[in-house]
Amino acid sequence: MNSVAMTVASMLFAGGCRILAVPAAARAIRIPRAALSSHHNKHAPSWGCRSSHNSNTALAGEAEFSTTDAGNLTATSSSDSFPKYDRLLPCPSHKNPPRIEHLVISEGGPVLELICKALDLPPLYVSDLIQFGAVYYALVCPQPPPNATEEQIRVFKEVTEPSVLRKRASIKGKTVREAQKTFRVTHVDQFVEPGTYLRVHVHPKRFPRSYEIDWRSRIIAVAESYVVLDKPAGTSVGGTTDNIEESCATFATRALGMTTPLMTTHQIDNCTEGCVVLARTKDYCSIFHGKIREKKVKKLYLALAASPLPTGIITHYMRPINMAPRLISEDFIKGWHLCQLEVLECRKIPWPTTAIQDKYCVEDCGWPSQDYAYECKINLLTGKTHQIRAQFAAYKAPLIGDSMYMPAAIADVSNPGLNPFGKYKKDFSSESEKETAVVNWMAQHGKEPSVAIGLQACQISWDDDEHFYEAGLPWWRC
Template identity: 60%
Template sequence: MVSPVGAAYVDSLFELKAPGRGLLGEEELVTLCSEVFVAGIDTSTSVLQWAFLELVLNQEIQEQLYREIVSTVGKNGLITEDHVEKMPYLNAVVKETLRIHSPAHFTLSHAATEETKLGGYEIPTNANVEFYIEWMTEDPNLWKDPGVFRPERFLEGDGVGVDLTGTKGTVKMLPFGAGRRTCPGLTLGMLHVNLMLARMVQAFKWLPNPNGLPDPTETFAFTVEGPVLDYICKALDLPHLFVADLIHFGAVHYALVCPQPPPTATPEQVRCYDIDWKSRIIAVTESYVVLDKPAGTSVGGTTDNIEESCATFATRALGLTTPLKTTHQIDNCTEGCVVLARTKEYCSVFHGKIRDKKVKKLYLALAASPVPTGVITHYMRPVNIAPRIVSEGNDLHQACIDNRKSVWNLSSCGRIYKGWHLCQLEVLECKKVPWPDAVTEEKYSIEDCGWPSKDYAYECKINLLTGRTHQIRAQLAAYGAPLVGDSMYMPAAIAEIANPGVNPFGKYKKQYVSQDDQSLATAEWVVQHGKEPNVAIGLQACQISWDDGKHIYKAGSPWWRCKPA
């Protein structure tokens, strides 16, 4: 379809007459048309490219932005102008991008109409004056840590209330120029950048090229066409050159499709093939990969499920030639942060950090009953099979004190407690939340374990002080607050509630005449436990950090907060 004469921008220029000079010449027409493309397209493209580069380099910022988008419009909702106004973190990301990576390094040239002084300098008549924008945005007197990409500064910090036009208050950044020559497309440009950034973060997870982090150095580059470029251009209706630049920056990476499961695969193994593994990657570095492990999968390194593991599928998803290596374990039914080493050397390094207690883990636990805040102490039976049996910590600890013995040497505290392991966790907070509805439980294969009341559950944030297998599950169940869906420990907790004292190590434990009687009671208590959950329970390793917080990674929302589509 051809626009009628006079409808296009260039048509208006043909009729435009400059005062005292008549119609515009060809050179002036070309200049004005070029300015439309440069100002209206190239600048927005540049801002988006730098925004994606920063999101690739700062995965935790990308995750926070994604959570804001999903909480506002959902995973598949259409983002509109009204939604942009309700997403403060999105606006902060765009402003921080404009601060560090201004689309133009200089404002438009200004000329002095008469001789004057500016900042102590003599400015002669008709001299051009150029303002270098980065002198402001890189000034440590105006910005704290000016070289650090931190969107939060525009929500609470030195960026709050900063005027992008440079006409109000202290001038701290001029991405659109200032005064009468301020970019007329400021409002429209900000809207377009916010909309495009939000839409693309909603649609894709942006990861660095596994061969190395992208180089933030500004330079010219050529890119190669390919199926990934064509797919993204078609899916989001974007220009080829724009997407090609994103690929060059490392903001786009195509994950290899996992092969089909073998005919003999078990349901657990088949589940691994159905997961979008590339969307579960939290971070990729030269030494390690951080994965948001899905529930119902093995981390890796087991004897009965070597091929179908998180380590194997994450390796395939990233297209790595060297398999990722397991550095630590969490239960198959637990979801959340897992660190996988890219080399044997870093695997040993991370093991050392765990051994030296430099690794800190935070968990979210969905308990069936309320749990008080503070440190909870138990002792775990030194038997390396499930279920893990724990004792009430206070009595055992006091017994050792009475015998003047170390808690690690319990030979005088009764033969039944010899060698039991200290288990401690700290409940940082516990809040009442609705019990997951039937649709959510069905989607995540949560087992009905017979808990009598399903109106409310209790989400607890837990700092794991000691790391024992099944520790959180066993400790909370012993406290009378088993995890939702925990088919192994919840039946035992229900049995103790119905018949106090059936747990020979619990609060209402009985006094036994002989060692044989207590051994028999222990065996009967083990029988009260159920089987290991098939898929998920109310437990997520929500955060992992090491080296005093130098490295911090967070998982996405736990399954019970995710509303089924």
């Protein structure tokens, strides 16, 4: 291989793929759209404030966006298809379409220089990507997906040929699977040897709200081993796969003037606000993880629901698939995860005013009655991703502003039986019929909320309340 780098996959733009234009010294190979689907979440948050929303308009709008942009790409040269790259900061208020590049290096050198040449990106931009944690490497190229092309399979076989791998001292003593494990690139001058695989997230997921927050005012407590933060909605606790820079942990570390980065001990959704514990040491990070496993950590939430719920324990079972939306069933299904929460109290309050919703970029998801809302205090008994949001929606009491689950709840109210796991689920004559119903039910859900929903982690305690902390007022009371 005589090229500086070989592009194994091209960008994913608005749900479609396109061959990347690279310098003449590099070769480009297209990867199928399905092969990159794991990198593209159509429900990823976009920056924006209050908007009218329902599942049908969301899907139609997305389809229109994809078609339009695909047409624009076809009409222009590939070099004109990308925005002009400069720096990742200042943070843009708009969301760029996903672009993930996969490279196999054929001539060794500094990682920054190789990426700049292969992808025609300015050095400062690539340097920013590395600082954001958006560049990964593996000593050996990972196995191509089942739907890979013949050319992709040929390239993979070429760079993983046993006779080629035996010549590489860096992988001696490792199995091929071990050598295919990916790690973050942490330095711009990191040397990358021939045969190394690189994955570059050219358009990281951004969090503009991070720059609007007075982070020092959000600190609840600073202890010897940990910090408790009142996390703002619209921010990420510990960052994402392609962005560890714009995170609560990073901004809290800077606000406190600490030289050692704070570490995440647990997560809450980006659209949720409230108490988060950040560890100051690796040891305490492990200790707190142990307390969570041993159920010594108690979390209380405030949820602002569109309908009332009865007090007591609510039980569902969540499908064990790590993707949104999270589907739950009222009936036990083997292999599905138990989800339990206890509604401690539920009180009727006025629906938040338009001014308050606009201030916190809370989306109007089309709930028919907006005179009163219901503030519920919840003891979370099991901690599954999206658990409160999914369980409340299944009870036809979705959280205000939850643009992912409220559209499905509205659809379920107007069409009982639409939910294949709900109270009025239908009997299916075949597995394929049921699978079609599941796909249709997932399509009733909307996109991930842009900033805030009616959910706050209002209280956290552990060791029998020896450590006890409360968040400030939720946004709907401000």
